[in-house]
Amino acid sequence: MTGFVGVDAMVRWVATNGAERLMTDMVAYLEADYRRWSSFDKVERMASHTPFGVIELMPISDPDTYAFKYVNGHPFNPGRGYQTVTAFGVLADVHNGYPVFLSEMTLLTALRTAATSAMVARRLARPDARTMAMIGAGSQAEFQALAFRGVLGVDRLRVFDVDPAATAKLVRNLTPLGFDIEVCDSAAEAAREADIVTTCTADKAAATVLSDSNVAAGMHINAIGGDCPGKTELDPAILSRGPVFVEYTPQTRIEGEIQRVAADFPVTEFWEVLTDRAPGRTSDDQVTVFDSVGFAIEDFSALRFLRDSVAGTELALEIDLVAAPDDPKDLFGLVGAPVPAL
Numbered sequence: 001m002t003g004f005v006g007v008d009a010m011v012r013w014v015a016t017n018g019a020e021r022l023m024t025d026m027v028a029y030l031e032a033d034y035r036r037w038s039s040f041d042k043v044e045r046m047a048s049h050t051p052f053g054v055i056e057l058m059p060i061s062d063p064d065t066y067a068f069k070y071v072n073g074h075p076f077n078p079g080r081g082y083q084t085v086t087a088f089g090v091l092a093d094v095h096n097g098y099p100v101f102l103s104e105m106t107l108l109t110a111l112r113t114a115a116t117s118a119m120v121a122r123r124l125a126r127p128d129a130r131t132m133a134m135i136g137a138g139s140q141a142e143f144q145a146l147a148f149r150g151v152l153g154v155d156r157l158r159v160f161d162v163d164p165a166a167t168a169k170l171v172r173n174l175t176p177l178g179f180d181i182e183v184c185d186s187a188a189e190a191a192r193e194a195d196i197v198t199t200c201t202a203d204k205a206a207a208t209v210l211s212d213s214n215v216a217a218g219m220h221i222n223a224i225g226g227d228c229p230g231k232t233e234l235d236p237a238i239l240s241r242g243p244v245f246v247e248y249t250p251q252t253r254i255e256g257e258i259q260r261v262a263a264d265f266p267v268t269e270f271w272e273v274l275t276d277r278a279p280g281r282t283s284d285d286q287v288t289v290f291d292s293v294g295f296a297i298e299d300f301s302a303l304r305f306l307r308d309s310v311a312g313t314e315l316a317l318e319i320d321l322v323a324a325p326d327d328p329k330d331l332f333g334l335v336g337a338p339v340p341a342l
Contacts, residue, residue: 114147129195242287
């Protein structure tokens with residue numbers, strides 16, 4: 001039998017434990033896996049692009065466990081009544097190839113993306129950072145806010161979105177949770193007085209939602225919306241303001257903000273910071289950039305965290321996913337001999 005967490009169980013898991021607490025706790029799993037970076041068999045995600053969006057498979061494995069995530073990104077979906085991003089993921093036993101855990105990952109991806117952002121910002125943002133500008137108030141925004149508060153103590157938000165309904169949704173969801181929120185009329189206004197700027201927009205275009213003139217000394221920029229070829233958010237000049245940190249360089253050069261600069265543009269992979277092979281922030285006035293596109297190691301960590309968290313609870317279901325004949329060489333025996341012809 002294969003362990004399974006469906007949408008209902010995922011919703012109950014988050015509701016029972018609280019998204020902020022779960023993302024804060026998930027950071028420990030993320031850091032543990034990033035610290036053993038060299039033990040993973042890594043590859044860029046496999047993407048199928050269409051005029052409507054992209055469908056991707058994100059595989060990764062260590063010597064014992066294989067994982068993959070199926071995920072889509074269709075920026076025009078909300079106008080048609082669908083979500084922009086949906087996903088599911090699998091853990092499998094490397095030694096026999098059997099899937100051992102299957103989960104919905106639309107919600108789990110939102111949690112792991114925000115937890116990753118906060119994990120990185122804890123090393124790259126100024127220790128006194130408390131105000132975050134949020135450019136883009138879509139499905140990921142609330143998760144980012146809660147993760148940054150749980151991990152860094154950020155509790156003041158300056159928000160801008162081209163869609164007033166999205167902004168109103170964020171205010172409605174986060175105000176009761178104790179955030180101090182200021183709605184702004186532009187990205188430039190939102191970035192003003194911010195310690196951290198998170199950009200998270202959905203349009204599949206080489207856009208500039210944050211200009212170099214909006215970036216002040218000491219800012220940490222959490223750029224998470226650029227995640228496929230031809231899709232960016234930052235003025236390329238920002239990338240020269242300070243060190244740029246990435247997850248997995250080969251993938252980021254294809255999909256991230258650095259796709260708009262030279263192929264030899266220097267970057268630092270975040271695992272190097274965690275293991276003290278490279279510096280993170282080195283001064284209070286330094287500008288730091290996290291060019292995040294999402295990498296499979298984060299899904300691996302999130303799936304392990306979820307599996308361990310629900311183990312032994314009513315949320316951990318089992319499904320009959322893999323055929324298991326008594327004789328492993330007699331698969332046909334499960335369906336029986338054919339009925340003789342008349």
